[in-house]
Amino acid sequence: MATSPMKTIGAGELRSSHLGDAVTLAGWVGRRRDHGGVIFVDLRDSTGIVQVVLNPEDAPAPEDVLHGLRSEYCIQVIGTVRPRPEGTVNDDLPTGAVEVVAETLRVLSPSRALPFQIDDRVEVDESLRLQYRYLDMRRPRMAENLRARSKAIGAMRRVMEREGFLEIETPTLIVSTPEGARDMLVPSRLRQGSFYALPQSPQLFKQLLMIGGVERYYQVAKCYRDEDFRADRQIEFTQLDFEGSFWGQEDVLSVLEEVVVEVVQELRGEKVALPLTRMTYAEALERYGTDKPDLRFGMEIVDLSEVFAATEFKVFSSVLGSSGCVRGINGGKLGLSRSGLDAFVSRAQELGAKGLVWMVVEEAGSLRSPIAKFLSDAELAAIKTALDGDVGDTLLIAADDARVVGKVLGQLRLDMGQPDDNDELAFAFIVDFPVFDVAEDGGLSPAHHPFTDPGDIETLVSSPEKSVSKAYDLVLNGAELGSGSVRIHDPEIQAKVFEVMNIPPEVAEARFGWFLEALRYGTPPHAGFAIGIDRMVSILRNEPNIREIIPFPKTQTGADPLTGAPGRVEEDQLFDLGIDIRPEVRAAWAEDAGQVEAEDPADA
């Protein structure tokens, strides 16, 4: 690490090659052993840990200072590197062959008694960790997470610079466009009654940059989304955002592959094989029941509708008769009892299925199932063949419309097969997303923002529900890392899309008029993408939650237990901004007065 007069080398950098060197160390007191005589201290800094020997006979500091050392005191040690005595070498520590015998010890800052131990092996309540995040960061795991996040972003930037992208900042105080998630608002003081919005993404500005002739743009962009919190969301989050002109989907995916290779190499030291798996949205839904399939394991969904085309089993025949489907998965050798098998049925019902059929392949090759008696031998044989059933395998079959079957079997597949950790990595591109999501009642809602190229315009107009857009996602281990699309660059097509999306021209003009105007000045074809950095790093670091990757995250209700944000502000601040708090909100304060809020950061 970079040195300074206060510290000539990192504690964790000391090796046998430094034997005899005079060094100045600075860091924090980790474990210490004080037997009244010689004191041994594990000195920890950002580079690692080394053992420091404080011998009162050398008088490195007054006795009361030596014996007053406590955990997490910040200290400086001037001393000499020497080999550890035989038999005390610690092979678990990179510095384990040496120790530093102190000539001078200075306490730079004492520490109060700690709210929790600085040790990864100790489980600490997350709200306490967030309240003392600055101590939590001293734990090796969190320290490594911060380094990993920095390294991942560095790797992304390397790819962007290699490929000639310009880093350009788009504004964060923008106009509010009532699309999708809620905007966070910032009242303007100079224009009272008007508000800025914080950006949900740099979408329109990066498109303006393309219109402006930039051709290759990127940004590590802070974005804001005022959603009701889910476990894996934060109101502010960071994405690698990029866009290119004279570009199509293949150009974007090829840059994405470079990013994936570089980041995985940086954080895991592994080489990702290219090309990445690619799958259409329709295929992902059919084989995995989801548009973010976890491809680390098989257990694919198999269509059994053919098998039951002429079945006499009413439950299946009536579903098939009303354009539903029958599909199944082979869960493998689960060895479950009857009650264990029945638990799948309850789980399926929770997920929205009317029911679920389980079957177990028995020694003799026959299928044990509550419904076996309703099926013909030919049907039973065909099920086994279709699902590749081996002795001991558990087969699960659902019948309903394709949406429900996909959701249920897709989730059961994850319940049964998804690995606990992310040691293995399975990236995939999902392409050919539909333009519209079809709701249960058949209603159409746009699957992406309205600037996405809808592909064939005639299909869009004649059969919008079948329309396939030039939108694509990057998926890792069952999580969506990001999404992108080819954008519309023709103002006529843009107008048509608004029309099909039921956005009347006057509304489109009011919301996006300035952007529609921009499209009319020689807009190049362009395409882009955004990767959620926190999500990607958390998976690569094997962390269950993005809060572990964010230096100062918020809880599920958007609070920061460390600083108390969000907080009350003074009345004259509000007055200057031309706003006031609604009377009923003030009344609610009064009721709450004196109440202490207890909060679990992971509360949904």
Added chain:
Amino acid sequence: MATSPMKTIGAGELRSSHLGDAVTLAGWVGRRRDHGGVIFVDLRDSTGIVQVVLNPEDAPAPEDVLHGLRSEYCIQVIGTVRPRPEGTVNDDLPTGAVEVVAETLRVLSPSRALPFQIDDRVEVDESLRLQYRYLDMRRPRMAENLRARSKAIGAMRRVMEREGFLEIETPTLIVSTPEGARDMLVPSRLRQGSFYALPQSPQLFKQLLMIGGVERYYQVAKCYRDEDFRADRQIEFTQLDFEGSFWGQEDVLSVLEEVVVEVVQELRGEKVALPLTRMTYAEALERYGTDKPDLRFGMEIVDLSEVFAATEFKVFSSVLGSSGCVRGINGGKLGLSRSGLDAFVSRAQELGAKGLVWMVVEEAGSLRSPIAKFLSDAELAAIKTALDGDVGDTLLIAADDARVVGKVLGQLRLDMGQPDDNDELAFAFIVDFPVFDVAEDGGLSPAHHPFTDPGDIETLVSSPEKSVSKAYDLVLNGAELGSGSVRIHDPEIQAKVFEVMNIPPEVAEARFGWFLEALRYGTPPHAGFAIGIDRMVSILRNEPNIREIIPFPKTQTGADPLTGAPGRVEEDQLFDLGIDIRPEVRAAWAEDAGQVEAEDPADA
């Protein structure tokens, strides 16, 4: 540049080495010459310009398309590189030896008639430029400004990475701390009646990172300041923010020198000589009348109080008698008429002086001045010596308290001597800033944020007005590029500083309690800095205003003429946030209704 099937090479990249190559170009139509026969088009993209030849006999496109080409149409050209005919080589253009003869021309997007020409030589009203920023960006100067900003940030990052700094994002939805400039507020939906603030700087969070053991942090940080706009300020701006532990002032300045060298090398191709000039605050005030001296020229302020110690000239003697001072500068050979010289007097009065004395050194060596007759020969001779007066030089003398004299002579010095451009670069560190600014009435106000190391604590308590803090600035050509300090790491000293700054303990606790608590857990000594990126790049690019460096800047009233931000929002959005617009603000809307706002982006 990176290529794609839609574009195999950049227009500006073509050279004689490409002769005979089949190329696919894509970009915008610049100048075109259409004489009814062969059409010549300057095709422009992000790499530069090349001449394209469209010969109707080759039928690259239907005749109506060929002759319908207009400025800024976005086109694709497939063709062959050939030498320009003898006599038509353009040496001003890097591609001037070649041209591309088109086999195929496609119009990718037409363009409406432009609101202004895409040409640096045409002066365009700034509000029109901002309204059509995406067109403004196609002008070579703006395009180069965006590239320069990206390159400057890249250079800064290289230094940071080389020196082992981690890039860490601090939160942007934080708690409001009523210090210094106004916070911009963000109402919380999940905690109605509470607000986040947007950060004025990452100050306390970067200090928390130091407490957290990070040791080397940096960030290209977006910051917010709700000030009344000045010409060179924006409500959102970007700084290179860094901090180090076990660090003192010298460590910070040494990293800053590396940053300066790297950025200037990148943008100017010049090597900055090290070490950078260093000067104390007191010296800067005395010699240049300002804490951000422009060191590209001399014209230093010289103290003449000794010269007039026994003067009979009442104006001077009374000032000296009431602990004021008499100082002068030598403005050089200005060759001004009497009225030109008297104009200095008016200017000095504007600046707050009661008066100003001018003197011109005449051929014979005597001093011509309205007050010459009141001064002794010895005094006149001493003035000439002290100010190094040569024949023809104009000398300006002011007498008042040191603050006024410094302000007046410092400004006159700039008026007379400051170069019009930034071709020359004069960096300097200003160190040893006072802890307090002394107001005209003798009142003390903190010169820096209260976390700045106040140096000697006894001086702070006994003579706060003399107290010198460990704060330092980086100055370039008379502009402050940034500032930093060694921070307080001892909670006792922090408490003492609050006390001297008249912040009662309970107020300090209410505002900063969470931070004071953090200081108590083994805080390392630490120091840091923040450089205003827009300011630095604008000077290096010789731009008069940071708006020229910012892709999408706001006007002086915080408006964006392109998008209309800030704007009105829907009532239910406000309702969800628990706020309302004050009735008198709504009433003012009604009055304004129908009025059209005209605005100059540079209005103060």
